[in-house]
Amino acid sequence: MTIKLGLIGGGVMGEALLSRLIDRGIYQPSEVIVSEPQPTRQNYLRQTYNVTVTTDNALVFTEAKEVVLLAVKPQVFSAIAQEIADVLSIRISPVVISILAGVSLSQLESAFPELPVIRAMPNTPATVGEGITALCLGAYTNGKHHKIAQQVFSAVGQVVDVSEMLMDAVTGLSGSGPAYVALMVESLADGGVAAGLPRGLAHQLAVQTVLGTAKLLQENKIHPGELKDRVTSPGGTTIAGIAQLERAGFRSALIEAVKASALRSQELGK
Numbered sequence: 032m033t034i035k036l037g038l039i040g041g042g043v044m045g046e047a048l049l050s051r052l053i054d055r056g057i058y059q060p061s062e063v064i065v066s067e068p069q070p071t072r073q074n075y076l077r078q079t080y081n082v083t084v085t086t087d088n089a090l091v092f093t094e095a096k097e098v099v100l101l102a103v104k105p106q107v108f109s110a111i112a113q114e115i116a117d118v119l120s121i122r123i124s125p126v127v128i129s130i131l132a133g134v135s136l137s138q139l140e141s142a143f144p145e146l147p148v149i150r151a152m153p154n155t156p157a158t159v160g161e162g163i164t165a166l167c168l169g170a171y172t173n174g175k176h177h178k179i180a181q182q183v184f185s186a187v188g189q190v191v192d193v194s195e196m197l198m199d200a201v202t203g204l205s206g207s208g209p210a211y212v213a214l215m216v217e218s219l220a221d222g223g224v225a226a227g228l229p230r231g232l233a234h235q236l237a238v239q240t241v242l243g244t245a246k247l248l249q250e251n252k253i254h255p256g257e258l259k260d261r262v263t264s265p266g267g268t269t270i271a272g273i274a275q276l277e278r279a280g281f282r283s284a285l286i287e288a289v290k291a292s293a294l295r296s297q298e299l300g301k
């Protein structure tokens with residue numbers, strides 16, 4: 032069978048994408064090649080997904096006919112681009128989709144001259160099909176490449192198209208955001224424990240509160256401020272908690288976290 036999908040880097044995000052794409056039948060295992068340096072990780076990927084696994088990044092490029100997903104850390108991008116440079120003259124042209132934080136379309140286009148490239152920023156809820164991915168398209172892409180990217184990322188959640196100037200901000204918000212939400216869940220549970228709840232129950236209450244609130248905001252399309260007002264009874268418990276959050280600079284802390292992450296994404300692209 033023809034190999035259609037190449038994945039360079041089978042780590043956290045690479046595996047999240049691989050797993051859903053195979054589960055949903057978008058690619059058959061025999062249509063996928065993955066490159067991964069570590070033997071233990073290689074064996075795991077081979078055994079779990081029944082895909083071809085290699086250490087040869089150039090082979091992934093020459094074998095994959097439809098799409099090559101780059102899912103390595105931004106710090107190894109130049110090394111990988113060099114490895115692949117030799118086979119580029121063969122003029123194979125899968126669409127290259129990079130999920131690397133900070134790495135710009137112009138950097139991708141200089142590494143893969145004249146190839147169609149797409150910059151994408153997914154997030155870890157992709158693992159459970161609840162991710163959100165922002166896409167921006169390089170100069171050599173066409174409608175077919177866009178469709179492939181939409182198909183790949185809609186297998187793991189929502190997809191939005193943005194202009195490249197917004198990608199660092201997207202990275203700061205939805206790319207890194209799951210870590211901020213996880214920190215909030217952990218802290219809510221800690222608060223519950225401090226107030227006397229057993230740990231397991233505190234965790235369950237915290238997770239479901241975040242999940243349910245997100246669902247309510249999404250399904251009823253209400254403004255977060257309105258939802259806050261609905262929970263906040265005059266002279267009640269919630270306003271006592273909110274006053275404390277405001278004293279501690281909760282909103283400002285989140286705003287600054289997103290800005291710091293966006294700035295770091297910009298730096299990684301330099």
Ligand SMILES: NC(=O)C1=CN([C@@H]2O[C@H](COP(=O)(O)OP(=O)(O)OC[C@H]3O[C@@H](n4cnc5c(N)ncnc54)[C@H](OP(=O)(O)O)[C@@H]3O)[C@@H](O)[C@H]2O)C=CC1
Pocket residue numbers: 039040041042043044045066067068069072088102103104105107110111130131132152153154155206
């Ligand atoms: N994690 C997240 O939430 C998100 C991450 N991203 C982006 O996704 C990319 C990957 O992140 P993440 O999955 O978290 O990182 P991981 O470290 O989990 O995955 C990277 C994988 O690439 C492998 N790798 C390292 N060097 C090479 C090489 N030369 N050739 C092939 N594979 C190699 C690593 O192997 P080894 O471990 O042996 O080094 C590892 O398995 C990053 O660029 C990040 O910016 C984007 C959105 C969200």
Ligand SMILES: O=C(O)[C@@H]1CCC=N1
Pocket residue numbers: 132202206207
């Ligand atoms: O922390 C990082 O750099 C990556 C990019 C977005 C989420 N994780």
